[in-house]
Amino acid sequence: MPKDAKNSKKPLPCGRIRPSHTPHVGGKDEQLRLLQERLDGYTKGKGLNSSASRNHILEIIAEQGAHFSPTQLIQKVSLRFPNVGPATVYRNLTLFIEAGVLRQTLTASSGETLYEVETEEHHDHIVCLDCNEIFEFHDESIEKSQDRVASSMKFKPENHWHVIYARCEQLKRK
Amino acid sequence: MPKDAKNSKKPLPCGRIRPSHTPHVGGKDEQLRLLQERLDGYTKGKGLNSSASRNHILEIIAEQGAHFSPTQLIQKVSLRFPNVGPATVYRNLTLFIEAGVLRQTLTASSGETLYEVETEEHHDHIVCLDCNEIFEFHDESIEKSQDRVASSMKFKPENHWHVIYARCEQLKRK
């Protein structure tokens, strides 16, 4: 099942505009600068070095600006920077998470774990079963109910993972 | 809610009783019979054969009666039935899902995909970060909000995956 993540304005199969995802502000360059800043803050504090490969990987992430699997990232990276191998990508993914640049986010319908750029505001996901695209939502009443349910079971919620798999109504109408 | 003597009362690290999970009715034997019935319904309809190995795997699943990873299942199976290998287990897991006997359910904190026995009523999950045990919940208002959110975004929800990661308050009090 081929999955092409071209970031064009071409509407999705269901007639929607592709969601802009994580770059909630600014364009790719803005996004990259922001990520770099966060990363630098972390590495500075830990006394870590910088490296060309690391910046290259971050560059690809900023461009792609969406939910992605390690494999997708590795492919894009090795296309543009053929000498940067999977090991380096994986090592840096780990680092990016520690640095608060990325977070692990959801399991695609394929079963792969996906990553996304860390954002200020919490959000959950809707995965479209027709076009395979990932949308975001946030609903305060769900959040509240969640807390209520957890504490009624004497749990203290720390985190959650809420994905709705759905179909475009527009597509169905075709 | 009948109690199975085997589903013992040894409390979890956090002081709770271990949840009974999927065998919502009856004991292991009852559970096995139910699964077998569902499976037979499917295989009959498709003109598939039966097999000893398949039944052995189902037997282990019925005994285990909780959320499990392929790896865990493979280990238990090969312990009791040393000639049943991973390939057979995987092939049957796929079949069991098609047959509506199992469903893929959530990603453990380790990242593994887990399976569970398909039940009538939908439920979601709370994973305890202290004792690693998996509990279930169902909340009508969350379900409703979910539908509302999805349709406000012009989606038709088909399915969802909602996991709360939480801590036992009792444990924290220690």
Next chain:
DNA sequence: ATGAATGCAAAGGTTTTGCACCCCC
């Protein structure tokens, strides 16, 4: 100079596949 980071290759783990053989209908 001294850790950090990389690149490469090899190892680890999990899941799938090919194929000859066996078994159920």
Next chain:
DNA sequence: GGGGGTGCAAAACCTTTGCATTCAT
């Protein structure tokens, strides 16, 4: 008899690790 199912081994993947080398500070 014929197709489904199995067992074994190999292949295919994805991810991690070891190690010598390069790089940043």
